[in-house]
Amino acid sequence: MWDTTNTFAEIEASRADMAILPVGAIEQHGDHLPVWVDWKQADALGTGIAGRLNGLLLPALPFGNSEAHAGFRGSISIRPETLQSLVTDIVGSLFSQGFQRVVVVNMHGGNLVLKLAVRALNMSGTAGRVLLVFPPQLAASRLTEIFPQLNDEMHAGDLETSLMMHLTPDHVRPGGVNHVPDVSPVFFDYAPMKSYCPAGVWGRAGEATAEKGRRALEIMVDETVKHIESTFRQLEELPHGEP
Template sequence: MYIGDETWTDLGDYFEDESLAIVPIGSTEQHGPHLPLGTDALIAEAFAREAAQRTGYLCTPTIDVGVSAHHRQFHGTMWVDAPVFRDYVESLTRNLADHGIDRVVYVNAHGGNVQHLREVGRRLRDDEVLYAIEWMWNDSISDLVDDLFDRTGPHGGPKETALVQHLADELVRDDRLSAARDGGVVDITTNDTIVDGARTYYDAIDNTPNGVVGDQTDATAAKGERLFEAASERLAHLCEWLDAQAFEELMPKPHVD
């Protein structure tokens, strides 16, 4: 169920019977010469809507600008400052609580959002408003990702490329896959950006001249379909698991006597 398609009168039954919502969160940022800036938002929304369709839980609109200042040197990248992002997501989530939602799954497809979504979840839980957790699709099927690709790359690599090929192939510049690989960094572990245990980089461009990592030529729509099906199954299971938990068990434990 997608909230934007419903009327307020129709949603009354949902909020009376259910207490879980799915919130897709992505970014609008460079993904190399071959993928659209909306890659993360597209992926997050696809997973969230699929999980909502499979389970019947409520899916909200997508938050499509996130914490992406580390991609700012590349044309078109959009971002909000981290405190603003956290406050916005928290406010939106408290809005859901006002309608009776007491557990939320943030379907997140952008690594730069992770720590901030965890912080929002902690704030809401500490206030005993609701329980919110962050989910990343590739973390749920890491073994499959490793099986399908030799050099996955943490950003704009073959795993994201394959997913977009499956979800919206018309947005992938297939004629630029080799250029993406050759103009970027195939294996980030070969970069000299960690010195004596210290990370010496802050921005994506410090690691890769064209913004992406991995071997994009290893991506296919068929691989993307396998990724999407496997991760959608894990997300649906997570939602059902969370819904089955007693709210009291999700809240902070009392201080030890």
């Protein structure tokens, strides 16, 4: 695996043609977790994935679209078009240097614009291909073995708290609450989270353990790597044709 601790000469000599771009967010995660959670998780997933695929790991983008967390101090939101521009420019820069395969590893559900960014890049007629992956979704069926009520794990609950207890235990405070609101996740589009999750938690943070986090990370890396390999294989098998 290669990353930004390498020199340009080492990156050239590696002949790596795949790059991994993790994307996170800086936003509230209850009163028990730091605001950097999604960024840290994006970096951890990116590191695991790049290691398995021998790709070039880029630094995780810290900022994302966090409008739903308005009212919680420390939540930073950039405009969707800003995130789209950033990802488009970074992937374009990689393509221009001969990287053929780029994987955007998203760890924040609110970064909806990434789908548009990736579609536009793939349809732009460049030689390279870019995938967008959301590991918690790709690994959902195996994650339910650890978190039977995975559908309730929307934000700062059992899944995210367990991951942080494994990754950065010194940064986890006591006191994560269990709270599952009586509304559907589409409410993220309708009203600030603070109005239905006043503590900033949607899930069961009180049930988190570091061991669950360790297993969840392993499963997400594993399922995401399998998905990336099979998707690039399928893309290669498609008949050539300019969009």
